[in-house]
Amino acid sequence: MEEMWSLVSDIVILLSACLLVGGIFSRLGQSPLVGYLLAGMFLGGPGSLHWIKSEHEVEAISELGVSLLLFSLGLEFSIGRLRKLGPTPLLGGILQVSLSLLFCALAAWLYGLPGKEATAVGAMLALSSTAIVLRTLMEKSELETPYGGNSLAVLLIQDMAVVPLAILISLLAGDDGSSGVLWNAGRILLVSSLLVLGLYILLNHVANRALGLLTLERNRELTTLLAVVTGLGSAWAASAAGISPALGAFVAGMFLGSSPFATQIRADISPLRIVLLTLFFGSAGMLADPIWIFQNAPLVLTVTVAILALKLLIIMGIFIALGNLPAVALASGICLAQIGEFAFVLGAVAFNGGVISEQTHNLIVSFTIVSLFSGPFLVAQAPDITNWLIRKFWGPRGLLEREADGDSHHPDVVIIGFGPAGQFAGKVVTDANLRAIVIDLNRVGVRKGIDMGFDGLVGDATQHEVLEHAHVYSAKVVVVTIPSLRMAIAVVDMIRNLAPNAHIVVRARYVRDVNELYTAGADIVFDDEEEIGASIGKHLSSWVDHHTGPPHSDDAHHEETH
Numbered sequence: 001m002e003e004m005w006s007l008v009s010d011i012v013i014l015l016s017a018c019l020l021v022g023g024i025f026s027r028l029g030q031s032p033l034v035g036y037l038l039a040g041m042f043l044g045g046p047g048s049l050h051w052i053k054s055e056h057e058v059e060a061i062s063e064l065g066v067s068l069l070l071f072s073l074g075l076e077f078s079i080g081r082l083r084k085l086g087p088t089p090l091l092g093g094i095l096q097v098s099l100s101l102l103f104c105a106l107a108a109w110l111y112g113l114p115g116k117e118a119t120a121v122g123a124m125l126a127l128s129s130t131a132i133v134l135r136t137l138m139e140k141s142e143l144e145t146p147y148g149g150n151s152l153a154v155l156l157i158q159d160m161a162v163v164p165l166a167i168l169i170s171l172l173a174g175d176d177g178s179s180g181v182l183w184n185a186g187r188i189l190l191v192s193s194l195l196v197l198g199l200y201i202l203l204n205h206v207a208n209r210a211l212g213l214l215t216l217e218r219n220r221e222l223t224t225l226l227a228v229v230t231g232l233g234s235a236w237a238a239s240a241a242g243i244s245p246a247l248g249a250f251v252a253g254m255f256l257g258s259s260p261f262a263t264q265i266r267a268d269i270s271p272l273r274i275v276l277l278t279l280f281f282g283s284a285g286m287l288a289d290p291i292w293i294f295q296n297a298p299l300v301l302t303v304t305v306a307i308l309a310l311k312l313l314i315i316m317g318i319f320i321a322l323g324n325l326p327a328v329a330l331a332s333g334i335c336l337a338q339i340g341e342f343a344f345v346l347g348a349v350a351f352n353g354g355v356i357s358e359q360t361h362n363l364i365v366s367f368t369i370v371s372l373f374s375g376p377f378l379v380a381q382a383p384d385i386t387n388w389l390i391r392k393f394w395g396p397r398g399l400l401e402r403e404a405d406g407d408s409h410h411p412d413v414v415i416i417g418f419g420p421a422g423q424f425a426g427k428v429v430t431d432a433n434l435r436a437i438v439i440d441l442n443r444v445g446v447r448k449g450i451d452m453g454f455d456g457l458v459g460d461a462t463q464h465e466v467l468e469h470a471h472v473y474s475a476k477v478v479v480v481t482i483p484s485l486r487m488a489i490a491v492v493d494m495i496r497n498l499a500p501n502a503h504i505v506v507r508a509r510y511v512r513d514v515n516e517l518y519t520a521g522a523d524i525v526f527d528d529e530e531e532i533g534a535s536i537g538k539h540l541s542s543w544v545d546h547h548t549g550p551p552h553s554d555d556a557h558h559e560e561t562h
Contacts, residue, residue, distance in 0.1 A: 263457045
């Protein structure tokens with residue numbers, strides 16, 4: 001029991017430090033990820049304050065964060081959407097891993113390392129940071145840009161390559177003969193195929209049907225449980241099968257990505273993913289020795305810059321050869337130039353197997369940490385850096401466009417709640433030939449919207465991630481018809497922050513609620529009581545006109561005398 005509370009204490013300390021330092025960096029306009037790495041570096045590990053004692057336990061828990069990130073990405077990129085990437089980015093990923101390993105190994109050999117050690121170093125340096133690149137691209141809504149698609153495809157190939165690279169390092173360690181390596185490769189291929197088949201059957205034919213029987217507004221806790229069980233369960237199944245947990249989680253997310261519940265599942269799992277990813281970057285920082293890095297700063301900085309430049313040139317050359325514009329190829333290279341978190345995993349395998357020395361291991365960890373510090377900045381500023389370099393060396397033509405490919409499909413109108421009121425609004429939108437998307441927790445309402453030709457999301461519009469996925473920031477009009485006052489106020493307030501220029505039309509149930517909705521940011525509010533009263537009055541006026549004649553002369557004379 002004491003060990004458990006010691007672990008809880010370490011997690012709370014690390015998360016608190018990440019909150020403080022990450023908040024400072026965010027306030028300064030930098031990525032909070034850098035703050036998380038620094039917090040871990042100074043709280044635990046060699047050369048730190050040693051406030052964190054349960055380093056290995058925290059690291060084991062935090063690795064789930066990368067799996068949940070890939071699970072969320074799989075929900076975003078269903079199989080159909082992944083096909084749209086085309087073969088070129090996927091081929092670019094295969095070439096990137098192969099050529100980066102080759103050239104980085106050659107550079108390490110020229111530096112003076114033995115052949116086996118140089119090959120292991122090349123394997124570690126070939127990978128990029130899935131967590132940093134995807135998180136930053138998702139936050140900046142640039143995952144659908146050409147360089148975002150290239151980055152996604154390359155990172156997927158890299159995740160697939162983790163296990164083969166670990167087998168390569170084991171071979172270098174002399175643990176298995178060539179026959180043993182072939183047996184492991186065949187076993188992994190067979191187990192991977194069985195795992196994919198099992199996930200396909202379970203998620204497409206069991207989970208989707210089970211969700212179809214639920215009404216989300218009444219069973220919200222069940223969808224949250226499904227999200228956690230699916231995301232973590234698929235990672236565990238992949239790990240038990242001997243393949244990358246992150247890859248297993250991504251496949252599971254892809255199979256659920258075509259489900260109408262994908263957006264809500266992603267929103268439900270988001271808080272847990274954020275916590276675990278924060279722990280991951282904090283624990284990654286604990287691997288570095290700040291004293292050693294400071295003492296060897298010139299060497300660490302020089303080699304890190306050289307590695308970033310080499311990987312950038314390799315990736316840029318690959319995508320130019322595959323027909324990409326120089327600007328797109330350069331932006332892809334900038335996004336993927338850093339060394340990834342899986343270098344820590346492969347480095348541990350190589351060090352424990354005696355393939356690399358302790359000094360080489362310290363160097364690789366230090367290079368990786370420093371490159372991870374640069375990663376968020378490079379990915380976030382990739383378009384600006386690219387356009388600056390293009391202007392400098394190629395002139396003003398061929399600059400990189402910031403707009404994503406999918407912007408032309410963003411909605412003009414977002415309708416939240418598709419009951420009778422929402423459907424009346426939908427008919428007007430249809431007649432005006434506008435693009436619209438419907439958000440509703442009731443699958444029946446979403447299906448009606450889809451039948452009318454709209455896009456549809458089964459989700460809770462009070463969650464930021466659901467509104468972002470609906471591209472509410474691009475909408476000209478947002479119609480909110482949900483009956484709950486508290487939910488309507490939360491939705492209107494969030495929409496006003498995401499889409500400050502959108503015209504927000506809100507339905508209220510009672511006259512007394514109108515002022516609160518205007519205060520939250522609504523442009524116009526129609527309340528049921530007033531609208532129904534006006535309709536009743538109009539009907540009675542019509543009835544009176546048709547069923548009563550002009551007043552009798554005697555009655556008129558009687559009124560005049562009084």
